[in-house]
Amino acid sequence: xxxxxxxxxxxxxxxxxxxHTSTAPLIRETGLYGFDHLKTPKGFQRMVDDAIERSNELxxxxxxxxxxxxxxxxxxxxxxxxxxxxxxxxxCRHTHPAREFVEEAGNASLRINEYLHYLNSNCxxxxxxxxxxxxxxxxxxxxQRAARHxxxxxxxxxxxxxxxKLDRVNQLNIDIVRLCREFNENIIADPGHVDIFPGSRxxxxxxxxxxxxxxxxxxxxxxxxxDGNKKERGFRLVTEPDxxxxxxxLASDAEVRKLAYVRGNSVPRANLVxxxxxxxxxxxxxxxxxxxxxxxxxxxxxxxxxPEVVLPFLHDMSKMVxxxxxxxFKKILDFKREKSGQLDEGLEPWDEVYFTRLMKSSAHxxxxxxxxxxxxxxxxxxxxxxxxxxxxxxxxxxxxxxxxESWHPDxxxxxxxxxxxxxxxxxxxxxxSREHKHPIFAHFAIKGGxxxxxxxxxxxIVALVCNFSGSNFTSVMLHHSDVETLFHEFGHxxxxxxxxxxxxxxxxxxxVLDFAETPSNLFExxxxxxxxxxxxxxxxxxxxxxxxxxxxxxxxxxNMFAAIELQRQILYALIDQTLxxxxxxxxRDTSSIVADLRREHTCWKYVEGTHWHARFSHLVTYGAGYYxxxxxxxxxxxxxxxxxxQDPLSLATGSSLRTKFLQHGGAKDPADxxxxxxxxxxxxxxxxxxxxxxxxxxxxxxx
Numbered sequence: 001x002x003x004x005x006x007x008x009x010x011x012x013x014x015x016x017x018x019x020h021t022s023t024a025p026l027i028r029e030t031g032l033y034g035f036d037h038l039k040t041p042k043g044f045q046r047m048v049d050d051a052i053e054r055s056n057e058l059x060x061x062x063x064x065x066x067x068x069x070x071x072x073x074x075x076x077x078x079x080x081x082x083x084x085x086x087x088x089x090x091x092c093r094h095t096h097p098a099r100e101f102v103e104e105a106g107n108a109s110l111r112i113n114e115y116l117h118y119l120n121s122n123c124x125x126x127x128x129x130x131x132x133x134x135x136x137x138x139x140x141x142x143x144q145r146a147a148r149h150x151x152x153x154x155x156x157x158x159x160x161x162x163x164x165k166l167d168r169v170n171q172l173n174i175d176i177v178r179l180c181r182e183f184n185e186n187i188i189a190d191p192g193h194v195d196i197f198p199g200s201r202x203x204x205x206x207x208x209x210x211x212x213x214x215x216x217x218x219x220x221x222x223x224x225x226x227d228g229n230k231k232e233r234g235f236r237l238v239t240e241p242d243x244x245x246x247x248x249x250l251a252s253d254a255e256v257r258k259l260a261y262v263r264g265n266s267v268p269r270a271n272l273v274x275x276x277x278x279x280x281x282x283x284x285x286x287x288x289x290x291x292x293x294x295x296x297x298x299x300x301x302x303x304x305x306x307p308e309v310v311l312p313f314l315h316d317m318s319k320m321v322x323x324x325x326x327x328x329f330k331k332i333l334d335f336k337r338e339k340s341g342q343l344d345e346g347l348e349p350w351d352e353v354y355f356t357r358l359m360k361s362s363a364h365x366x367x368x369x370x371x372x373x374x375x376x377x378x379x380x381x382x383x384x385x386x387x388x389x390x391x392x393x394x395x396x397x398x399x400x401x402x403x404x405e406s407w408h409p410d411x412x413x414x415x416x417x418x419x420x421x422x423x424x425x426x427x428x429x430x431x432x433s434r435e436h437k438h439p440i441f442a443h444f445a446i447k448g449g450x451x452x453x454x455x456x457x458x459x460x461i462v463a464l465v466c467n468f469s470g471s472n473f474t475s476v477m478l479h480h481s482d483v484e485t486l487f488h489e490f491g492h493x494x495x496x497x498x499x500x501x502x503x504x505x506x507x508x509x510x511x512v513l514d515f516a517e518t519p520s521n522l523f524e525x526x527x528x529x530x531x532x533x534x535x536x537x538x539x540x541x542x543x544x545x546x547x548x549x550x551x552x553x554x555x556x557x558x559n560m561f562a563a564i565e566l567q568r569q570i571l572y573a574l575i576d577q578t579l580x581x582x583x584x585x586x587x588r589d590t591s592s593i594v595a596d597l598r599r600e601h602t603c604w605k606y607v608e609g610t611h612w613h614a615r616f617s618h619l620v621t622y623g624a625g626y627y628x629x630x631x632x633x634x635x636x637x638x639x640x641x642x643x644x645x646q647d648p649l650s651l652a653t654g655s656s657l658r659t660k661f662l663q664h665g666g667a668k669d670p671a672d673x674x675x676x677x678x679x680x681x682x683x684x685x686x687x688x689x690x691x692x693x694x695x696x697x698x699x700x701x702x703x
Contacts, residue, residue: 029403032101033088033428033446033461039404041100044089044108051081052115059119062128068135071128072143075150076503078119080450080458083504085112087446091463094438095430096407106181113177117170120157129154142502142667149505152301158289165288172285179278180620183271187615188438190268191240194259201253202235209243210235239264241615242439248353261350262610271614275579275590282623283583295580298624299689302514303631303670309689310577310627317630317694318570318601324563324703329603332561335359349604352564360557368479371554374537374546375483377431377468377476381412383536384490387526391654392498394418399426408434410473416497425449425497428463431486432473439467441485443492448507449499449665460507462496464489477540480554484527491523498658499665511666513625515673517632518639519662525640528555529648562701564603566633571601573627575613580624634692635674635682641696642678 031038037047055078062074085108092105119125132139133147158169195213196202202210214231237247237260244264251257282294291297295307304310332355333347339355360366385396396414406413410432416424428446433439442465449460466486470476478486496508509516526532530551537546574597579590594613595606613619618626644653660677671690674682683690697703 027400027402031404032092032096032407033463034402034405035088038088038092041098041104044085044092044101044104047085047088048108048111048115051085051112054078054081055115055119059122059125063124065128065131068132068138068147069140069143071132072139072146072150072503075125075129076146076450076505080448080504082112082116082119083445084447085109087444091444091446091465092407094440094442094444095463095465097434097436099436101407110177114174117173120154120173121159121166121170123159126151126154126159140502142506145667146503146505149301156289156297156300161288169285169288172281172288175281176278176285179274179281183274183278183620184617186268186271186274187617190270191238191243192263192267193236193238194263195234195236196256196259197232197234199233199235201251201256202237203250203252206237206247206250207235209246210237212236239267240439245353248350249357251354254348254351257350257354258348262607265607265610265612268614269611272590272611275614275619278620279579279590282580293581293583295577295624298513298580302512302625302628303683303690304514304627305689306687307577307581307624309687309691310573312687313691314570314574314577314627314630318567318574320694320698320703321563321566321570321701324701325567326603328561328564332356332359347604349607352604356561360560363560364553364556366553366557371480371550372477373541374539374550375478375480376474376540377470377478378474379536379538379540380478380483380486381429381431383532384486385414386536387487387490387523387532387649388416388494390532390649391651392418392494392658393651393654394424396427410434423459425460425462427493427497428461430463431466431468432476433467433469437467441466441489443489443496443509445496445508445510448496448504448510449501450504450507451502457500458504460496460499462493462508464493480527484524487523487527488520491520494523495519495662495665498662499667500663501665501667503667506664506666508665512670513622514628514631515635515670517628518635521629521632521636522639522644522657525636525644526648528558532649559701563703566701567602569630569633571597572616572618573630574601575616576619576622576624576626579619631692634694634697637696637700638674638682638693639678641699642681 029039030036031040031043035043035047037043037050058074058078062071065071066074089105089109089112093102093109096102096105129147129150133144133151136144136147139147157173158166161169197215199212213234213236215234217230217232237243239247239260241264244260247260248257251260279294286292286294286297289297291300293307295310299306299310304313329347332352335358336347336351336355337343337345339358388394388396395417397417399413399415401411401413406428408430410430412429414427414429416427418424444463444465445460446463447458447461450458452458466482466489468476468478468482492509499506499508501507504510528551530546530548533551534545534548538544539546575594578593578597590613591611594611595608598604598606622628640648643656647653656677661673664673671683681693681695684693685691
């Protein structure tokens with residue numbers, strides 16, 4: 001959802017500002033994230049009150065039509081006040097163990113979002129921004145860019161509409177926020193489950209995911225206690241996404257896999273209705289503000305610029321990857337037939353993960369538990385620190401948390417310190433799973449960086465949230481896919497922490513959506529590079545570094561079915577574009593659209609009655625923007641091959657990444673950043689928009 005203050009929702013007189021506790025000489029009692037208001041749940045109400053009060057003061061100041069630079073500075077301070085509330089509330093909602101904090105954070109988020117609609121429909125602010133943009137000769141290059149962005153965002157929000165239409169747009173925006181939240185809450189509330197009898201059909205390595213259940217022999221009634229009658233023992237398996245993935249990998253019984261697959265991909269049913277309402281609200285909103293579809297609205301200011309650019313790009317990628325994906329599919333089918341001795345058997349969707357795991361293990365002597373023994377969570381955190389120091393000459397110091405600052409004992413806090421520049425920012429790490437914590441992997445920018453004066457800079461404050469399981473912090477062992485995810489999120493965090501923009505409006509990940517995932521995809525490469533892995537990936541008991549042969553096996557296993565995985569990402573992007581494209585026919589439901597696209601663009605069957613997209617949360621968070629992941633894969637492959645691959649850990653590599661890329665946040669055009677970083681080979685112009693050059697990705701995947 002675009003608006004004046006809030007850049008992409010995936011991120012988040014003299015200026016008032018909060019000095020973070022870590023900069024104070026003594027550790028004193030404070031509230032969450034160092035904000036004094038947040039010592040109690042009710043503090044969120046006060047935080048909203050203060051943000052609204054200060055913003056209203058600034059609105060009145062702007063109404064006096066000061067100079068262009070003063071207008072942009074004041075607008076950015078409004079943005080800073082509002083975004084700090086939203087980002088703090090969203091982090092709290094997803095991670096805090098106390099129900100009262102979660103509820104108050106939720107209320108604060110809704111309330112400040114409603115206030116945003118007042119700001120985004122304020123004609124006085126619009127006229128001031130237009131005035132500032134006309135005063136371009138008074139503005140710095142970044143301020144000119146900020147003025148242009150603010151004007152466009154206000155116009156996209158309907159500032160030009162009649163009062164009646166603007167009221168409707170604001171109501172639709174509120175509805176969209178509520179529907180997005182309802183969609184995500186339903187995913188957590190209804191993970192689905194499947195009951196398996198007899199219990200012997202569930203392998204022992206899945207018992208930690210299972211709850212014993214009992215029924216009278218030959219009957220269906222389920223009881224959790226034994227009585228005098230003879231009972232048959234079974235297991236209830238929850239089918240939330242991580243558990244479902246484990247079941248599909250490890251259950252040798254095809255019927256168990258099928259039952260789990262169908263159930264896990266048929267919940268939550270309530271989200272089919274929520275999604276219909278969300279798509280309708282987004283479409284109505286887009287039409288009122290002058291666009292043919294929500295996809296056209298969402299893409300207007302991205303690199304892609306329109307669906308007419310994105311859809312041909314996705315179809316071309318689909319055609320490019322199809323032959324290799326079909327080869328991989330046939331290999332899985334042949335392997336299944338060889339294992340079963342049934343030469344006429346087909347390949348079912350619930351077979352994919354099970355047989356690809358066996359094939360990877362067989363071909364590359366690859367064992368996930370052996371790999372995990374080299375990736376304890378503490379060692380992986382050391383890896384993040386080593387990477388920051390090698391590339392950017394930045395030390396990550398573990399910093400004491402003030403009383404009241406943390407929301408859980410597992411949370412760590414790092415300060416990023418440069419020997420010449422001093423502290424660059426602060427990073428909270430909340431990496432371990434726990435009860436009632438939202439099962440997300442995400443980066444939250446609690447405070448964006450911005451220049452307050454010639455001598456003072458508001459340092460960014462970021463939280464990196466993951467959900468790695470283990471009985472205690474030191475015993476958490478990560479599968480390599482988790483390590484890759486950790487480095488992905490660290491890429492986002494570094495983007496926020498190392499950017500040095502004048503305005504928080506452009507800080508770090510506050511960039512156009514189809515460029516935002518590039519740093520995170522780039523830093524995934526480090527989780528596969530032996531030259532780096534050997535520095536921190538040590539066996540938890542012996543301390544031996546990870547063997548090079550094991551890393552080669554990991555890479556071999558990764559590449560075995562890369563085309564099928566890319567095909568899946570293309571499908572997700574096409575579904576997202578189609579659902580948010582031209583108005584859907586009332587006779588076609590989202591499930592039939594998903595089914596048709598799956599048949600057209602993948603080798604896999606669609607299972608009637610399933611609707612996995614009802615828990616595909618990217619449909620709400622990325623609405624019409626999921627293609628951005630594919631853009632990022634292409635950009636990252638080009639940057640890695642042209643800049644990083646030869647010497648990935650050198651200060652020279654890091655200096656280029658920082659000075660030509662990360663430090664600019666959204667203050668510089670992404671095309672200019674890419675051209676400056678790797679030359680002219682990263683992008684191509686097409687149909688009035690920009691698409692990535694796919695040469696490097698195709699080379700990497702041997703397409």
